[in-house]
Amino acid sequence: MPADYSAGPPSPLPAPHRGPPPATPPESRHHRLSAACFGELAHGGGGAAAIAELRAGQRSRLMLLLRALTQLASTHPQVPGPLPAPREAWRLLIRAERRSPSSVARLLLHPQAGAWLSRCLRRLRGVAEEAADEVPLWLETGYLHTVAASAALLAGIDFRIAVGVRDGGVMLPALGFADLPGHDSPVAEIVADHAAGRAVRAGSHTVPLPSDLTRDAEGWHPLRRLHGRHPDHPCSPYLDDLDPYRDFLRPAAPARLSAPELRRWQDHFDSAWALVARQSNVDPAGVAGCLVSVVPVRYPARAEPFSASSPEACGCVLLNPPTDSATLAASLIHEAQHIKLSALLDLVPLMHGGMEENHYAPWRADPRPLRGLLHGVYAFLGVTAFWQAHRQVVADERVRAVSDFEFALRRAQTSRGLRTLQAHAELTALGDRFVRGIEGRLAAWLIEPVPEGPLRAAEDLNLDHRLLYRLHHLRPDPERTEQWAKAWRLGRPAPDVLPATVLRACRTAASARPALIRLRLRDPEDFALLRKNPEEHPFDGTVAPLRADLDWAAGDTAAALRGYHDRLTERPDDLPAWSGLALTLPAGPAKEALLDCPEVVLAVHRALSGPVGGGPDPVALARWIGTRR
Known part of the structure; x- marks a missing residue:
């Protein structure tokens, strides 16, 4: 790795100035990655030092996004609305960083602040967002004021700033939610004073902020943490x-x-x-x-x-x-x-x-x-x-x-x-x-031995996945497909050349088979009860299993084959049933066709089916296609 991939420190926030912030930082420092960090990551690893290097780069990236947002918001006609100008929040962030750089870094690296930054920048640049009209742009941009307030609270400085009210209260990123029930004003105020204390105020309603912001208090709901307790490697997101x-x-x-x-x-x-x-x-x-x-x-x-x-x-x-x-x-x-x-x-x-x-x-x-x-x-x-x-x-x-x-x-x-x-x-x-x-x-x-049962189950599910992908997304050429359908109608041999296919992504139908395999391995007794009475036994998969799926997962290939064949007679467009048919057919031309070109078998079957269903026997058609030269 060249020496110029050593990591450099992040730049601080620039000093305040009049008007919108400049487009680029006065001091630009490039982040470079150390050879040790890259090597760890390339092998799928990455310890605490490597993650620290990556987070340093993220901090600078987010700082640049925040500056861009402040600049765009400062000139946008829908901003600031009833809130102070965005540069007031920017100035509060600078004050907080001067007292406690780690507090501002914590807010910049808070994931929800990053999600907001990207979403809000798209709206400021005129890129439509889902449900964008539900939240006024000034209120969405005003999340910046709550970011600044959270940083200032963590830094322990005195301040006062107006913020937007949303969902019945004020969210302080990385800290918690101040509940303002019955308050109908769109704006509240956050105040921190060493003499008078800290509070969120909205009209006559006040939510005092506790000295320990991680504790519940009247009207205050802190962000809680999960705790992975380990003496050497704790984790508390x-x-x-x-x-x-x-x-x-x-x-x-x-x-x-x-x-x-x-x-x-x-x-x-x-x-x-x-x-x-x-x-x-x-x-x-x-x-x-x-x-x-x-x-x-x-x-x-x-x-x-x-x-x-x-x-x-x-x-x-x-x-x-x-x-x-x-x-x-x-x-x-x-x-x-x-x-x-x-x-x-x-x-x-x-x-x-x-x-x-x-x-x-x-x-x-x-x-x-x-x-x-x-x-x-x-x-x-x-x-x-x-x-x-x-x-x-x-x-x-x-x-x-x-x-x-x-x-x-x-x-x-x-x-x-x-x-x-x-x-x-x-x-x-x-x-x-x-x-x-x-x-x-x-x-x-890849060469590590795995017992036959789990290995076979994994191979079958990977094959099932590939077949379903092809059935959903590959479309054979319609003219050539019609030629194949005509050959079938006239009793001729299948043409020698397969129709060319194109990729056309479409909505997919899920299969219950992966969940059934996991259930059978994890809890054979529970799987047996489900197979015995699927209508009454609960199943935590998102797709109700067919009887054929249960038979396949149990290893009863013959019963599963009959079930998939019957399913396709009733519902010829059931793609998981087509894949199940390929998995359960015995070796021979029909199986080879469904494994080699399932999308062609499906397309020809559709071309031969009438407007209300019908069509040829799926196994016979697959066998005919499998006998091509």
């Missing part, structure tokens, strides 16, 4: 259920978790963090450094547990309520990998372009650009690392079977995505070095 920008996918009103919900989150997180902290493949200190806030959400999870992170909200992880500790631990590592790579890409270019093409991603139902593929490969390298180490130390036979399965599944997905990157991505010199680091880390795991 916020559990954010308050901030309007906590869900970076869309703004949300406060939704305070109940005491029992909080306990469940805490218990799962503590258990999951114990698994992360004992990892031999992943540096727990680096993961802890990535996790600033965890946001509870409830999004449909389809085939995989839902989790998400965003480059705009560095350090924030959205999570559905956890179901088990190991899955939560893997999700935390998965999102930490995304967070590291996003911060790295802000400092070091790893590929040219990468947003223009769409490719198959073995972990996603939809096509992905190459940059998305790089993110997925890096994230699942971390997940593979977790399961590889976890399966070595678990004593319970069922837990080990699940771990073996997840390890086999994730290493194969990572390897497939990596091969696509190597074949198609235009990598920079550093990008090539980075990808080769991933390849080197993965190589030994």
